[in-house]
Amino acid sequence: MSARRSGRQRHAAKRYSIDAFEGLKDVLGSSDSDEDAPTQEGEESEDEYSLNGNEDIGNEEENELSLDEGSGDNASAEEHGEYDEGGDKYDDNDSIIGPDTYLTEKGRKSTHKAGKRRINRAQKGDYYHVRGISELKRHQGKDNRILYTYGGVDEDVIPFLMARDKWFNQVILPARKHDKYGTGGLAYSFYFTEKMREKELSLDTSGLRSALYSNQKQGSLSPSEALQYLPHPRFPHINFLFGSTRKPVFQNLAIYHSIPLASGWPQTEKADKTTPISKPKSKPGWLFNVGGKPQCINWLPNHNVSKQYLAVAIFTDAAPLDPQVARAFIPTVPSPASIQIWSFNLLEIEGEPRSFDDSVSPRLEAVICTDWGPIKEFQWCPTLRNVHGNEESIHLGILAGVWGDGKLRILNIDLPTRNQAPDTAPQNIHITSAAFESQAPESIFTCLTWLSYNHIAAGCANGSVAVWDLTATFSGYSRSWPSNPKPWFYQNLHDTFILKIESGYPSRPHLICTSSMDGFLRLTDIRSPTADSLFGGRNRLANICLSWQDITQSFISADDTYMLRMYPLRRFFSTLGAGRLDSNATSVATSLLHPGVLTACLDGTVIALNSLRKPIDLKSDVWQLVWFAHEYRPGKGAWTVKNDGVEPSAQENGRSPQNGSTMDTLPNPLVNGQQQPSFSRELLLGQPMCRITEGFKLETKHFSSGNTAARSKEGEIYTTIHELESAVTQVCWNPNPICGGWAAAAMGSGLVRVEDLAI
Template sequence: MAAGRRSARNKGPRAVYNEDPFVSAGISDESSSERPEKSSKKKARKWEDHGSDEEFVAGPEPDVVDDEGENEDEGDEDIEEEDDMDEEDDDAMDVDEIASTPKSKSKSKRAPASKLRKQTTAQKAQTAQESIAPLTSSGAESHHRGMLDSRDQVSKFMHYTLTYGSDDRDLGLTIHMRGRWRWGRDATYPTRLSLEQTHGESDSPCGPTLGVTPEDVEKERKEGWAWYYDEEIGEKFRKRQRVDKKLKEAEARRKYLPQPKKNTHTVLLGPANDQQAFELGYHEAMDVSQAWEEQQSEGSDQAKTKLHQGWLINIGQKIQCMAWAPNQDDLPQYLALAVPVTEDQTKKYMNPEGEPLSSFIPSPPYPAAIQLWEFMGKKAGYQTNTIDMDVEPHLRLVLCTEWGHLRQMAWCPMGRERRGQVDNDLIDIGLLAGVWGDGKVRVLDIKLQKGSKKLQIVRVTSPAFEAIMPSTICTTVAWLSPSDIAVGCANGFVALWSILPSSSPDPYLYHPIHTSYVLNITSGYPTYPHLVSTISVDGETRMWSIIDPIGENTNTVRVRLSSSQLSYSPVLQAFCSSDENEYGRLMPIRRFFATNASGRLNSTVSALAPCSFWHPSLLFGGTGGEVMATNPMRRIMYGKEPQWQQMWFIHHWVPGPDDNSPGVSRFHEGFRAENPGVVKSGEGRPMGLSLTTIHDEDTHVTALGWNPNRSCAGWGSAALGCGLLRVEDLTV
């Protein structure tokens, strides 16, 4: 369909910004033998009225035949029809003018002006699309999608549709979580009442299973792990991992575990006006509630309760990373953490003539160890457990390696049906993936000795899976399925591997996503397992599909100072991260390009707990030592709702009187929820400038974690730069 034309009525001279040298020389693209008089007339008309379509010349088009089967000339007849159009038609045809494809020598069919006046806006837009279609490139297809802004005055249903999608599984999950976590009691921490809540018959079948049909969840728990219990594939996978159990404990502690300068760490705990000093030894645990008096509710006959019940452990050195083991349905819970050895222990591995240390090259084979700590729980409700303060946590397993420092670790979070022990003498804990300093990604099969509480120390000589890409190193890892992992690289590429035994070590996908070092990677499991989000040193945060990484690729607002925090919350259906300042941010799947602020700290965000599958609360940690919890669900669903946050604690560290002292740590406990302001307070802002405070490295919060098991979903853990580890049941 040919597009309508603007009126040819002369409205005065218009500026000419570009001239065709061929036209100025008297050379036209029309044939000299074909109606020369009309050609010269049209040429003169073109320079007189630049509002005509003749300006936009896109080349010849095939002739269009009218209804009577005869070709009509374009020229004087068209000009006479255009003269009949009034000013209203002139303004209404702007869209058609921009999108139309004029013809210099072709012939087209034109509709009368009376019909053009009756065109609706939708018809004109359709005309514009049809007229611009011939200009589409014949190469790779490109497409775009526009969406309404959910911040406009739209209905709640439209807001939910734009934010979460129109699929019944998405809306069912949204309504299910809204009915469970919208209450004021869950504004910051998850409450035990909400965690204990059972599902009624009116709930969506996909709500409790996070948007996935219950049949698919059960199928993954059984068939997804069939390869591990297979007599051939599983046995070959387990035999690849070789450990040396003859390692002596004295040698392991001297070589693979950090040697602190001083065995005791001074800790100040208790009320702000009456704090007590405690001496905490190396690998020693203490009950935080010792510094607080027992209290009893007014008018209650119940026994006195202790405040801030939790464990504080002195690990002795900065905790690099940590993660709770999933699929633990019993009372014991396991926390894995990695602590680099001291500089004195790594001196002999340094090559003075070698290249300087860099994150883009493999590091020397430093000795390192993965520590597995056991915490005991006890029943607190029908479905929830709390921490058993009568059983002191202890170190159960030390995995010694010589692959450099462990930079990141990730347990396989997929549900797993236990089919009995492969080895009756061992307890399966799970599959642990990690990235080591030598640039390789490895997967370890973690097991514990059954019926023994003694410390186990083993040296891993060969992992169950190992891979690296040439000319680069691996930087971050995430699980996609029980048998697939996604790995980010220092060159901006992302590789997908299957950990099943294979003769080919190559990944089945290796694609450039960023232009530089990939800091973190996570998947949209279980709601959108095919979607992956990555964050890089270049400041870009991208979401892309493993089905089509090129076509299905988008990014959100770029930050100037890149952040390494990234996690996916299936309860919120959003990726969680932080900006270059003090704010956390949420990026919903359907509106990844638009970020929502979520909480504010008084210092730069340095840690984010992996999002829980059982509640929407987020844990953020800052360089100033503060740990904050918030529930952003009400804020996402209702834009005008205030957002509340609550401090777990604030940690301060100061150096000791001598170099051999580990320093002194002080804890201030949070006690009430607050509504953070959008603008930072005026404190520390002379002359209206925003300043960033640089804190001591030992004050920083280096790692956070939520327990991924439903019975202990309210357990939180925080690791500090001074080597202290705090674990507490945060359920209200």
């Protein structure tokens, strides 16, 4: 009777060794020449073992285009059937100790080799763009950081090094003049060379200007006719406190009136009340009431004369629509809107940047009236040019804007000369038809940016971007402009609504950065948008603030973690932390003349910082300064709850209480130096009031994740909801070299603050 044979394949008994020093004696006793010696009979060489086990597998992997990042042992194990459909089952004689532990038989060296991966080479005619630089964290040297961030050629590195030498020691605010070593002061970005500036000044823009002017229809309105285009606030004045923190000054500012910032610090007396103490150094700046929530503000460029102009667009509610309709994606019905043009006089100082003339109050020079719905955004053409005025009018500039009807329009704005008496009423310019007017196909325009004096780009609600060449459009129509000129570039870059678009003007006008409701920032080169395009990191909240800083060659934006971040062109995929905020940002302002950055926040603060220090040294401290803080509170008893609903109280409607007040009255406020009637305390409590706080100290911010204790409670991070009127809606720097340190900030309460921040 024959013995029963086992069906299991016979294997040599394996011995598993976990002794770390086992075999060390054999290794020390062998020489380097032993590796090249022929193997003994009955033993297999490493090559023979490798060929028997992995040769076929390696050949198959070389013939495949795979992006698998794992090692070849997984592929070989799967091909030899070690995994079945029932799960990860192994042979009884196999054992696994760890992912990096290779089991070998006694006396045999490990022969495990990972399979080779074939490199996917580009075919002829295909174009691929790779990152080409390594991660920033692996190269902490300053030389490597500058190389990987700004490039290796002289045209890219030298301007940045020149900016470092000039502005690195600037802590936050710009200096009015440079020192004896040439550091500090105001100067154009070194990427915007003198040759480029001379080329811009030599361009003849008279043809474009005359074409816009000849095809634009406008007229003038009387003060009574212009009332429907002006804002209608609930109260004809704004009550606010400002000045010293210990002894704030109460002010009652009427609409279209202004007060100097220095009035918040009146003269005080010593303890003996005999010798007055001189008040602190005058604060060059103004506060004025525009009558409503500012939607957009912009300084007029190319005005290096005795006056500076600031344009302000007031937010107006559109006509009510069907609640079932997506309001942001459809055009609104025609409604009146306006843009206010304010003028500021300068001090006559030769040879240095000028400041405000406190002896002359700001004036509302003109009101641009339109009937195309509320103004979403407008921008003046930023290219350098020589402003030529005549006896009849002053050319303010070329204005492009997006209105509520979803159309993009370009206007030529000329201000007729008039009597310069202070009590002269503003001029009301009514524009009925624009020379350039374009409508997006089956969508609306949402934002815009200038690329040059004759190129303009706009974002759409469907995620597309359009670019027009104004010169080419005009040359194709010698007599008049087309009714709806088509752009030469129109491509879908996002999946949904584009909130903001910015160009790299003046040094990189071909690069545009877009922010969409999907949370992505996208950088695109319009010369090759398919190949040269990439996304930044995604945010949970959409970015409504975006600005290009030419000095650092970076786009600056804020994310949902209250961080102000820089997106360098060569490292757009990874950001640099520039500052830490206490709430969500609403606007970011950069300048072509210095590296200072202003950030407006929902909590009413405006943060100032120098963004040039962080790209140079990641370990440097981030110094920040709160320019001012704006707070708003509604009137006491603003809303009265009744059984049939909620209605405004008498105080919110601007009516005084019927019963006379017997409470004490506050000190008489001063408006432009004139004594005003007393206000009862009850009446003031029933009306809204603002408080402007300033005089904050410099502070350093840390970007660690544990820096959220200030807005956390019981381990949970919270977000504060502020009053809508408390927010600072817009900030901007003056682009003119003669006033490069001027800044403007618009507040939700209707106040606008302009100040010379140069030190």
